[in-house]
Amino acid sequence: MSEALERNYRVGEEIGRGRYGVVFRCHSLHTGDCVAVKSIEKRLIQDDAVDSLCISNEAKLMSLVSDHTNVLGIFDVYEDDEFLHMVLEYCGSADLYQRITSLPVFSELEAHRVMLQLMEAISHCHSRGVAHRDIKPDNIFFNSYNVLKLADFGSAGYFHSGELMSGIVGTPYYVAPEVVAGREYNEKVDIWSAGVILYIMLSGIPPFYGDSATEIFESVLRANLRFPKSYFASASCEVKDLLRQMLCKDVRRRFSAEQVLAHPWITDGGGSMSECCYRA
Structure with missing residues (x-):
């Protein structure tokens, strides 16, 4: 020391x-x-x-x-x-990974409490020109007042508005397809990762998965987003729409942090709790 x-x-x-x-x-x-x-x-x-x-x-x-x-x-x-x-x-409470492990499926209200704070943190970072680049449950802490704290900026990068970044960073389940493809990318890689977290909180499973890192990356590159009825039967239309906007392979169409914060599911406190028609 x-x-x-x-x-x-x-x-x-x-x-x-x-x-x-x-x-x-x-x-x-x-x-x-x-x-x-x-x-x-x-x-x-x-x-x-x-x-x-x-x-x-x-x-x-x-x-x-x-x-x-x-x-x-x-x-x-x-x-x-x-x-x-x-x-x-210092944060003395369980991190989000531990919470997901102990509570495999979150209600939309519970997921909203996490996502609102996470997106506020991401939006702030992006406004300062900082992309986290490794957003995952292990890096999301809570203090004793249950306030979310985005942590571990060991993979973070600095960017100017409109500037692209490079480098393979991140964690298999949460990394954006443009990173896996080895292309240059912008701060919206954080939106993708946050979308994966939201999907996992609501369903207990990752949206893109495999038995090895290679298979996970292949699934991420395909970016075939689905909502299995057995996991999403009661999910609101609003949250499914938000997930489509966050987990959009086309970076130009993928939401920014500010767009996520302005989405009805966020602004209405978790969207409609009523069931909506199933769309795969």
């Missing part, structure tokens, strides 16, 4: 572990507040130019967007020859 970090924080137990780093619970020696510190070991990323660049930019990009209620806050950054330490807002 950095001496500068330990002069200001008392580092506690490990609470998480990723590919390159470990997350610890900490307490500020000045205020007593509980925070988290993400410690990244530099030697683990020095041979991967893409990951090295993303992680070196993570703190900078978080600082651009962490002033929003639904984005995880970043308080301090400490760096030495061996480690990069980021002091972050």
Whole structure:
């Protein structure tokens, strides 16, 4: 641990572990507040130019967007020859992955509570020129007041309006088809990922799946969106329409974050709860 970090924080137990780093619970020696510190070991990323660049930019990009209620806050950054330490807002509740695991199917009202906050976070990031690029349930936290916090900007990218990005980043079930295809892409990759999350919350299954990463990618590339009656029989017409707009293979027609927030299912608090005619 950095001496500068330990002069200001008392580092506690490990609470998480990723590919390159470990997350610890900490307490500020000045205020007593509980925070988290993400410690990244530099030697683990020095041979991967893409990951090295993303992680070196993570703190900078978080600082651009962490002033929003639904984005995880970043308080301090400490760096030495061996480690990069980021002091972050602590969230003590289960993340969205854990919630989906314990509650396989959400009601539309429950899904709306999550999606509204997630889209507010995404819209804010995009307005600051930041694309998250790895939106998935594991990166969506909740604080003790059940406020959603978008976290882990290790794969995030910065873009100017109209500028395209490149690089294969993301997670198989949630990655957009243009990324899988190796094409340049824009910030709407985040809309696709959020659409996958909404689909999973409502049905308990991913919209595009396979028995291996290769099969999942092939399914994503086909982008054959269906609503199996056994899973979506009671889903509202409004939420199905929103999913079609978010999981649209044609990026030009895919909704932006602002368009999602203006959709009736979002603005009406979860859309109509009445059944609608089945459309595959």
